[in-house]
Amino acid sequence: MKDDNMKNGKYLDSKQQSDISKEITNSDHHSVGDCSKTKLKFHGVESNCALVSFGKEYVYINVEKYAAKWILKNEKFILMVPFRYMEGFLEDISVKGEYGFIASDDLMHAYDKYKKMINNPATLKPLDGVDGCGNDTYELSFNDYLFNRKLLEHRGEFFHFMDSQNYSNKVLLSTDDTLLPELLSFLENENVDVSAVRNRSKTDRNVSENTLVDIDSLNSAVKPYPYQIEDADKIIKMKRALIAHEMGCGKTKISLFVGISIEGCKLIICPESLRLNWQREILQVDKNADIIIVKSNKEPDWNHEWIIMGYKTAVKYYSSIPTSKISCLFVDEAHKCKAVDNYGRPGSKQANTVIGLADAIENVYLITGTPMPTSNKDLYNILVILKAINPNINRSFFHFGLKYCNAHETMYGWDFNGSSNTSELHKFLSRYMVRRLRKDVLPDLNKNRIPIITDNSLPRDYISIEKRLIELRKTDLIAEANNDNIYHRKNPNKDTYMGLAMTGRRLLSACKLKTAIEMAKELYEDEKSVVLVTEFVETMENMEKEFKQKACYIKGGMSDAEKQMAIDQFQKGEKKICCMSLIAAGVGITLTKAHHMIICDLDWTPANMVQVEDRICRDGQTESCNIYYVCHKESILDNIFINMITEKSENIDQVVDQAENTIDLVKMINESNNKEANTFISILKMRLEKIIENE
Structure with missing residues (x-):
């Protein structure tokens, strides 16, 4: 009875199945089949053919009719059926009465795609x-x-x-x-x-038809410099641009001139601490502006001309942001989107959010005075957001790394933290970057870096840290000589370079604070305003114990309003001393009342150092600025970080500006270097750099 229900085949009994299985790969007239109503199994597409199989039992089929052929794949007999014969094939094997086959949804989907493709x-x-x-x-x-x-x-x-x-x-x-x-x-x-x-x-790719409004007609509360109008006019003609002026040159003001010139809703993503600053800047340019600050604890209202939100809020509402309504996206402190893994994927939620939004919005402007905080790799996501690099090309990041990051394979995997072809990368970046250096547009605004060398007794705990760093390096050398995985070494204290460096810097900060306080008091007694900078909570607490109500404080955990109150107290002269956190107050804050800054701690990245210096050395400053770096005469860690920051800064300046090093701390402190430690420093510095970059 089974034979009557198949138009072009014959079902086989068990013995026939066994016999035919031996010859089926060389036969053009056999098929595998199940004698019940089952779905035809689909195994994918190959060479304009669908790969299908039938099940447990065999059935004779005239495969020549469909120009089909058998293959053996994963120990299964698979029939390759050309899509051009698929309609007739499906008709012939379809259910007739009680027996036959039903095409699977996957097969029909592939067949539909084929029909659309050929049309x-x-x-x-x-x-x-x-x-x-x-x-x-x-x-x-x-x-x-x-x-x-x-x-x-x-x-x-x-x-x-x-x-x-x-x-x-x-x-x-x-x-x-x-x-x-x-x-x-x-x-x-x-x-x-x-x-x-x-x-x-x-x-034509990046050319915009937008035009700049008449700036004079805005009745702005602050009169712009001619170069700011010139740059805004250049940027408005680009769909995507990197506004990379050095700190203090008016990037925000230039961005607002561009935004006002573009009709529709403007979205600003910035660090949470800068939301009120952006609102204030907008109102100075347009006192009637329709602005909303979106916070994470309240459902957003997208029906406003200007929408300001922090990075964390943008991540939270990413999927609900109506990109079709937004005509322009501004990303402040865009270097915060630099994180990328070794496969070229965004390495942080905020990077993923900004890249996704930028892909869907026509006009995108990135704002940062430090587009490349540490290494060439930091520019990859920036270039993706600008659509200068297409990340969808297979291994795009890998090839970027080979060309610009001196990528090389190590015993731990690929290392993309180097630099190569810096001149070519500078030319590539310059197609999208509009940048001014402070020395060119504000020539009277000078910055003097001055080392303050202290010889205070180093704490016993800090000396112990240096000894453990030396022991750790010795252990590494043994592991490397034996080609052993460095992370599997026996380490009784479970020390790591990063952990020891962090603890050592914290202890060293407390040691150097005494010198910083003495100098701040001298400036205070001379009726001069001064800013003290630290990276550590313990040091900030000691500053508060020392100065109490004489100073204002800008630190982590403060609300936007609290930070602004502290800034206003300092700028109005109500407080002569401002103690601030290097990270919490490193961006978007103006403290031009001071001409003196004392920095207790050296950071991992040159960008953070430059950012904090430019809180006092920026547009609005009327005198030369003195930046005092407190360094310990006998500290190995201070020497390591001085060398590290100088070398990184040199590469950054070559890529971004094709200029000489602008933060040469080695030159600043050359006569005070601990020359006896130089050999150890050069070895340990390279190790720390690798660990820091991968954290």
């Missing part, structure tokens, strides 16, 4: 951004699954890289101007429409 023209279109090596990127849609294989044969001849792993009927290509003509000629011979590429102009 669409093959096209090549340009994409925004380049790959990690600077090659232009393109999307190639095709209507033949076999075309992908044909294209691969010409890799290196017409294009550099191809990514097809995430797509069924298209690929992403990257090529340069040298290979592009050959690629276009090849594709045209294959009937691919390349007119979108031939007719495009490279200069």
Whole structure:
């Protein structure tokens, strides 16, 4: 009875199944089949064919009719059926009466995609951004699954890289101007429409039709400098730009001139501590502005001209932000989005949020005076947000790392924390960056770095830390000599470089504070305003015990309103001393009442040091600024950090400005260096740099 229910086949009994299994791979007339109403199993697509199997029992099928063939895959007999014969094949094996097969949903979905694909023209279109090596990127849609294989044969001849792993009927290509003509000629011979590429102009990608409003008509409370109007006019003509003026040159003001010139809703993402500052700046330019500050404890209202939110709030409401309503996105302190893992994926929630929002909003402006805080790798996400780099090209970050980060493989994996081709990276970044140096636009605003060398007795606990650092290095040398994993060494104290460095710096800060307080008192007695900076809670608490009500304090845990009250007290001269946290008060705060700053602690990154210096050395300052660095004469850690900051700063200045080092602490303190410790310092510094970058 089973034979009567199959149009082109014959069911087999158990013995016949056993016999046929031995010859089925060499046969063109057999199929595997289940004799009940079951779904045809789908195993994917290969060479314009669907891969299917039938189940437990065999059935004879005229495979020649469908130009099908058998393959043995994962110890299963799989039938390859060309999609062009799929309709007839499905009809012949469909349920007839009690027996037959039902096509699975996956198979029907693949067949529907095939039908849509063959009905669409093959096209090549340009994409925004380049790959990690600077090659232009393109999307190639095709209507033949076999075309992908044909294209691969010409890799290196017409294009550099191809990514097809995430797509069924298209690929992403990257090529340069040298290979592009050959690629276009090849594709045209294959009937691919390349007119979108031939007719495009490279200069059109980032060009905006927006125009700057008449700044004089705004009745702004603060009169802008001519260079600020000039820069705003340049930026408004770009869809995406990096506003990277040095601190104190008026980046916020320039950004607001751009925002006011663009119709529609403007979204500002900034550190939580700067929300009120942005609101104040907007009202100085437009006193009637419609502004809302979105906080994480209240459902947002998106129907305002200006929407200000902190990074944490943006992360929380990311999925509900109506990007279609937003005409312009400003990202303040954009270097906070630098985190990227070794696969090129965003390494933090705020980086992922900003990249996602920027991809959906037409006009995007990144604002930071330190676009590259520590190394070339920090620029990758910035360039992705600007659509200067297309992250969808396979291994885009890896190729970026090879070219610009001196990427190399170590016993722990790939290291992307180096630098290479800095001049080329500077040219690449400059296409999207508008930057002014303070010395060029505010020539009378000088910054003097002055070392204050102390020889206070080092705490016994700190000396112990230095000894443990030396022992840790010795253990590492033994592990490296034996090619042993350095992280599996026997370490009775379970010490790490990062842990010892953090503890040592904290103890050293308390030791240096005595000198800082003495100097601050001298300035106070001379009726001079002064800012003291520390990175550690314990040091801040000791400052509060010392100065009490004589000083104002800006530190972590304060509300925006509390910070602003402290700033106002200092700027109005009500308090002559301001004690502040290096991180909590490092951005968006103006303390130009002071011409003197005393820094107790050296940070891991040059960007943080420059940011905090520029709280007093910025637009609005009327005198030269003295920045005093308190350094201990005998401290190995101080020497390590002075060298580390100087070397990192030198690379940053080459990439961003093609300029000489602007934060050369080694030169500042050269005569006070602990020369006896230099050999150990050079070895330990390299180890610390690697650990710091990977934290």
